[in-house]
Amino acid sequence: MTTTPTPGTTANAGRHAIMPKTMLAIVQDEYGPAGDVLGLEEVPVPVPGVDEVVVRVHAASIHVGDLVAIEGDPIIARFATGLRKPKTPVPGTDVAGTVVAVGETVTRLRIGDEVFGWCTGAFAEYASGAEDHFLPKPANLTFEQAAAVGVSATTALQLLRDRAVFGAEVLINGASGGLGSYAVQIAAAFGAEVTAVCGPGNVETVRSLGADHVIDYTKEDFTLGGQRYDFILDNVANHSLARTRSVLTERGVLQSNNGTSGGRLFGTLGTVIKTAVISKFTGRQAPPSIKFTNRQDLLVLKDLIEDGRVTPLVDLTFPLPQAADALAHVRSGHARGTVVITVLEPGTRP
Ligand SMILES: NC(=O)c1ccc[n+]([C@@H]2O[C@H](COP(=O)([O-])OP(=O)(O)OC[C@H]3O[C@@H](n4cnc5c(N)ncnc54)[C@H](OP(=O)(O)O)[C@@H]3O)[C@@H](O)[C@H]2O)c1
The missing domain is CATH 3.90.180.10 (Medium-chain alcohol dehydrogenases, catalytic domain)
Known part of the structure; x- marks a missing residue:
């Protein structure tokens, strides 16, 4: 060279x-x-x-x-x-x-x-x-x-930081995709008790990423179970916000990370506006999280990767x-x- x-x-x-x-x-x-x-x-x-x-x-x-x-x-x-x-x-x-x-x-x-x-x-x-x-x-x-x-891991880190704390019951809906697969690992690395929701073909994969419990969405609806969660990261938005919040603990928080209510013109912006408004009235709905990639987060991820806690x-x-x-x-x-x-x-x- x-x-x-x-x-x-x-x-x-x-x-x-x-x-x-x-x-x-x-x-x-x-x-x-x-x-x-x-x-x-x-x-x-x-x-x-x-x-x-x-x-x-x-x-x-x-x-x-x-x-x-x-x-x-x-x-x-x-x-x-x-x-x-x-x-x-x-x-x-x-x-x-x-x-x-x-x-x-x-x-x-x-x-x-x-x-x-x-x-x-x-x-x-x-x-x-x-x-x-x-x-x-x-x-x-x-x-x-x-x-x-890149973007998927840094977004997962930003959404989970301060929420997926040691011992917290955390549910990741959409746990096997680009963002969810990082979310499971990062929440587990932070010491949370992680429940991962995914399809039947991904149950073993998300378990290997560190999920303590796995819900196959074709067999079980997590919003109908008896378990309550301190934090839900919803990457799928296949239930209404109110129904998803119904399985939170008393001080639990829902972070919505998807939504289609804005149609072709506005896309997820419909959900962004809705969650922004709801979050003004209840602490159980996190405000929308508009994130930007930054070096500091990449450094944190590099450490987690080099420690073998995130792959x-x-x-x-x-x-x-x-x-x-x-x-x-x-x-x-x-x-x-x-x-x-x-x-x-x-x-x-x-
Ligand atoms: N990736 C990013 O950088 C990023 C950044 C900001 C926001 N987001 C948002 O986060 C969401 C997820 O992104 P992603 O990159 O992880 O998407 P993705 O790679 O397309 O993954 C989607 C995942 O959702 C799962 N899924 C589909 N239907 C489900 C259901 N009914 N219940 C539970 N899981 C279901 C799929 O699992 P099966 O194959 O098992 O069905 C798949 O693993 C998107 O709405 C995206 O806009 C992503």
């Missing part, structure tokens, strides 16, 4: 390894179903901004927000992602790879570092992001596992050209853990 710019390589203001000028990336020019709007194209390799790094992507993962950004659905989300068409033509945020270029003010990361975190345009051979958005990859994780941390659950992996199939699998709503896109080293592609 060299830091000397070489003829035929991308020039930038900082330092960089030998890099091609172009790369393969998943590109979208319009909103719609992944299978209709995503294509594999040759595009320029990104150049790092002064405080950014470029990574050679080994793996990227998919979270539900990626679907929103690609489909432009609910429509209100387009205020953030681009009104008429996606602002960012290459989708994907959660990533793991090797640093190949650094901007002028980058001090923590060096070329050759193996990292994980968040970037812009992760579904590509190279992607860029702020230095702050990356940490060294835990040595006990593969690139596929490290790419699977990313990787579902199926798909090569980059099959990104649309990967997104369709997430869209099915029955992923087991996190779906990952793997990216071959550019020189080795067929």
